[in-house]
Amino acid sequence: MKKKAAVIDMGTNTFHLLLVQMGDNQFEILYKEKIAVRIGEGGINQNVLLPNAQKRALHTLTHFQNLIKGEKIDQVFTFATSAVRNAKNANDFTDKILQLTGFKVNIIDGEREAELIYKGIRLSSSLDQNTSLMMDIGGGSVEFIIGNEETIFWKKSFEIGGQRMLDRFHYHDPILEEEVDKLYSYLESELTSLFNAIKKYSPTRLIGASGTFDTLTDMYLASLQLERSRDIQSHFLPIQNFQSIADKLIRLNKQERLKIPGMIPMRVDMIVVASCLIQYILKYVETPTLICSTYSLKEGVIAELMEKVVSGVNISV
Incomplete structure (x- = not known):
């Protein structure tokens, strides 16, 4: 029996809505939408x-809520991540949401966020038997996962997301070389546990989840x-082409970045510091290709729900 569900991902930069119909280990997307809410703007740090x-x-x-009602969906799963989980006034905010919409917000910690991102990436068929380093660059946090298609070896969430890095390091436009150097020094001090894990597990592939990586993919494809294609959930971006795109993003100002084919306004600010982060990570993972998964947290939720539908368990997360 097919069941409908709605998943809301209240990210620090973007809110995502995914409406699906599930059954027999597969799902059909009824509707999806993303809106640049920037919930962390001005107050995240x-x-x-x-x-x-x-x-x-x-x-x-x-x-x-209106879209969900239009599809007659009563199973709604709402998740909040970095900006909300760290906010002093988070409970007041989620109380307002419950009162206004009836949505009960599930504020998840970084470990749970990383787990769902992994399940989303796995659902995209981006993983194989090789060990991969996966990363999801959010506005508030960045999740890193090391694993393969069978299991997670290591995972951790770091509060170094795009909005945080933007507020802390990107004061000039284009970003100054000294600001990039300060960002790199900051990453060096913050990501020690990640670098130790990379040494231990030796990932040979780098996979980026959704968001920034979708936009990088679009820019690369536009250059060609x-x-x-909406039917493909895993794309390949040669490292040489990524480096060329990243260098351009770092060199140009906002208006010039907006003119790059494939760029979208909601990414134009944070994509500079996000590209710096990816460039930095590539110093530790040697790979010829950046793999970009269009699936992330919200699809990870769907993966869990489908498991329960197949086993006949009431869907919940």
Whole structure:
């Protein structure tokens, strides 16, 4: 029997809605939408959700609620990540959401976030028997997972997301070389446990999940005068081409970046520091190709729900 479900991913930068119909170890996407809410804007490094950010979030969730009602879906799974889990006023905010929409927000920790991202990447068929380093660059946090198609060897979430790095290091546009150097020094000190894990498990592949990696894929394909197929969930970006794109992003100002084919406005600011992060990680993982998974956390939730549908268990997460 097929069952419908809605998944809401309340990311620090972007809110995602995914409406699906599930059954027999597969799912059909009924509708999906992403909106640049920027819930962490202005307050993320002070661990507070500012009034204007909350207003945008509530407006977006009301919009999502109307779409969910239109599909007659009563199973709604709502997740909040870095910006909300670290906010001093998170409970007040989630109470407002419950009162306005009826959505009970599941504030997940970094370990759970990494686990769901892994399950989403696995569902995209990006993994094989080789050991891979997976990364998801959010606005508030970045999750790193080392594993293969069978299991996770190591995972950790770091509060070094795009909005945090943007607020802390990207003061000039284009970003200054000294700002990039400060960012690299910061990453060197913050990611010690990751570098130790890379030495231990020796991943030979680098996989990026959704978000920034979708946009990098779009820019690469646009340079070849191609479009990304909706039927393909795993794309390959040669490292040489990524480095060329990243160097351009770092060199150009915002208006110039917006003119790059494949760029979208919601990514134009954070993609600079995100590209710096990827370049830095590539110093530790030698691979000829960057693998870009279009699936991430929300699809990881769907993967868990499908397991329960197949086993006849009531769907819950």
